[in-house]
Amino acid sequence: MNRFEIIRAGINTTFQDDGRNHLYHIGIPISGVMDKRNYILANSLVGNKIDKPVIEFAYQGPLIKYKGHKINIVITGDVIFKLIKKESVIEGNCYENYIIEDGDQIDIVSTNKSVYGYLAISAEFDLKSQWGSCSINTKANIGSNNGKKLQNNQKIDILNINSNQVKKKLDYINTRIDRIRVIKGTNFDYFSDEGKKIFFDKEFTVSKLSDRMGMRLEGPKIKNIVDTNIRSEGLIKGVIQIPADGNPIIMLSDHGTIGGYPKIGVIISADYDKLVQLSPGSKIKFQEIELSDAETLFKLYEIETQNLISQFK
Amino acid sequence: MIKNISNLGDAALYCDFGVGVNKETNSEVIKYFWSLKKKEVQGITNLTPSYNKLIISFDLKKTNFKDMKKKIENLVINDTKSELSKKIQIPICCADEFSLDIKRLEEKLSMKRERIYENFFKKEYFCYMTGFIAGMPFLGDLDKTMRVNRLETPRVKVPKGSVGLTEQFVNVYTSESPGGWNIIGNTPLEIFDNSKEESPNLISPGDIVIFEKISLSDYKNFNE
Numbered sequence: 001m002n003r004f005e006i007i008r009a010g011i012n013t014t015f016q017d018d019g020r021n022h023l024y025h026i027g028i029p030i031s032g033v034m035d036k037r038n039y040i041l042a043n044s045l046v047g048n049k050i051d052k053p054v055i056e057f058a059y060q061g062p063l064i065k066y067k068g069h070k071i072n073i074v075i076t077g078d079v080i081f082k083l084i085k086k087e088s089v090i091e092g093n094c095y096e097n098y099i100i101e102d103g104d105q106i107d108i109v110s111t112n113k114s115v116y117g118y119l120a121i122s123a124e125f126d127l128k129s130q131w132g133s134c135s136i137n138t139k140a141n142i143g144s145n146n147g148k149k150l151q152n153n154q155k156i157d158i159l160n161i162n163s164n165q166v167k168k169k170l171d172y173i174n175t176r177i178d179r180i181r182v183i184k185g186t187n188f189d190y191f192s193d194e195g196k197k198i199f200f201d202k203e204f205t206v207s208k209l210s211d212r213m214g215m216r217l218e219g220p221k222i223k224n225i226v227d228t229n230i231r232s233e234g235l236i237k238g239v240i241q242i243p244a245d246g247n248p249i250i251m252l253s254d255h256g257t258i259g260g261y262p263k264i265g266v267i268i269s270a271d272y273d274k275l276v277q278l279s280p281g282s283k284i285k286f287q288e289i290e291l292s293d294a295e296t297l298f299k300l301y302e303i304e305t306q307n308l309i310s311q312f313k
Numbered sequence: 314m315i316k317n318i319s320n321l322g323d324a325a326l327y328c329d330f331g332v333g334v335n336k337e338t339n340s341e342v343i344k345y346f347w348s349l350k351k352k353e354v355q356g357i358t359n360l361t362p363s364y365n366k367l368i369i370s371f372d373l374k375k376t377n378f379k380d381m382k383k384k385i386e387n388l389v390i391n392d393t394k395s396e397l398s399k400k401i402q403i404p405i406c407c408a409d410e411f412s413l414d415i416k417r418l419e420e421k422l423s424m425k426r427e428r429i430y431e432n433f434f435k436k437e438y439f440c441y442m443t444g445f446i447a448g449m450p451f452l453g454d455l456d457k458t459m460r461v462n463r464l465e466t467p468r469v470k471v472p473k474g475s476v477g478l479t480e481q482f483v484n485v486y487t488s489e490s491p492g493g494w495n496i497i498g499n500t501p502l503e504i505f506d507n508s509k510e511e512s513p514n515l516i517s518p519g520d521i522v523i524f525e526k527i528s529l530s531d532y533k534n535f536n537e
Contacts, residue, residue, distance in 0.1 A: 024359040027444035234361025234368030258445040266322030
């Protein structure tokens with residue numbers, strides 16, 4: 001039997017895949033990986049189909065001991081990690097395949113100036129899916145691992161090692177952006193002219209109260225001149241709500257499916273992966289963009305991801 | 314009928330059925346929701362019906378706003394039979410440790426807590442929609458004397474089972490979650506059971522809910 005023994009689970013370590021659709025109407029969000037590009041790159045680099053479940057971690061990652069036949073692993077994101085082998089300790093590089101053998105340890109020390117990182121293996125984790133996805137939603141206890149974070153001393157079985165032991169890598173550096181592009185929301189005119197100007201001109205700071213559900217921002221307050229509540233209605237990933245206190249909250253992958261605060265804007269799909277990597281204390285500025293430009297930018301972003309995959313060496 | 318369709322970001326349609334909250338408008342939304350769900354339109358990833366809006370999320374890799382909007386405008390809506398509505402009884406304990414916002418309610422409503430509880434428990438409530446968190450029912454309508462706004466700063470954690478009030482509505486937090494509703498009590502009953510893949514929801518749109526006040530000892534013995 002091949003397996004991972006989790007010696008230290010890390011702060012927020014879960015299994016994630018592409019997430020689950022068609023359940024918003026009963027209150028179940030899509031979940032899935034926060035940073036889709038780094039997820040696709042992780043699976044591609046170990047020769048997996050791009051929609052296989054991976055381990056997602058935030059800030060401090062897990063310390064894992066491996067038991068079993070040789071497998072390949074890859075870590076993506078901006079992550080500091082070590083491989084502890086019988087005779088040596090290797091400082092790991094992200095986007096590079098490593099072979100691990102029985103008794104080796106993977107020590108994911110932390111993400112570096114970012115939030116999320118990914119660990120993919122050239123095999124399958126033995127997981128139960130729920131509503132078509134293994135993604136763990138710890139708030140609703142949905143998904144594999146009984147909907148809970150990984151725990152210390154837990155063991156995870158590994159199946160179906162893929163035999164084509166690739167030795168690929170990619171030269172890629174995650175760039176940070178602090179300009180996030182936004183399409184005006186359905187309640188944009190609820191805010192004062194000054195509030196609208198503040199929203200697009202001023203800098204906000206990512207709050208510590210941010211997680212997979214949402215990102216809270218602090219900074220200049222945005223004044224509402226119509227009503228600080230709306231009739232509760234559907235939300236989607238990327239919506240920016242402004243409650244009565246004037247501080248923006250951005251909906252992320254595990255967000256509530258319905259909300260009653262006015263929507264000032266929505267993050268464009270092309271910028272979502274970059275947004276979620278902004279750690280607490282980071283500065284963020286919004287830039288207004290038209291729908292047609294957002295659609296073009298998304299196509300370009302997808303092409304760029306495909307180009308990265310074709311650059312594997 | 315849909316009054317207007319606009320875009321919510323680059324990957325969703327925002328269908329507006331009107332401003333009011335009433336059973337007629339809500340039924341129109343539900344009709345569109347079921348019709349679309351049955352048709353399994355290519356590219357749609359999620360449908361979120363609410364009081365008077367329907368949000369249609371789509372996969373931007375497969376389609377776009379313009380094409381999706383055209384599809385919805387040309388959609389033939391079938392008059393689906395609404396499922397039989399059920400009457401559901403839900404026990405609630407209003408001990409101080411659960412009635413987190415009772416002081417705020419007393420102030421905002423200028424009413425003593427005994428009256429607040431009396432007004433709350435004497436009514437039956439209609440389920441308009443479910444969501445926000447898994448299985449959370451949005452129920453209405455509260456007595457006209459019982460209506461308050463959300464908290465100015467939402468709580469980071471509302472305990473599981475909390476029953477909250479906002480405007481004319483009541484909801485139940487089916488799991489621990491952030492939230493801004495005024496919490497009046499807590500139910501020991503499991504409102505959302507995710508081990509049931511087919512129908513994890515205890516309460517569905519169209520159902521009638523009756524709340525029953527229970528003591529702290531009944532609450533503690535409930536699941537034994």
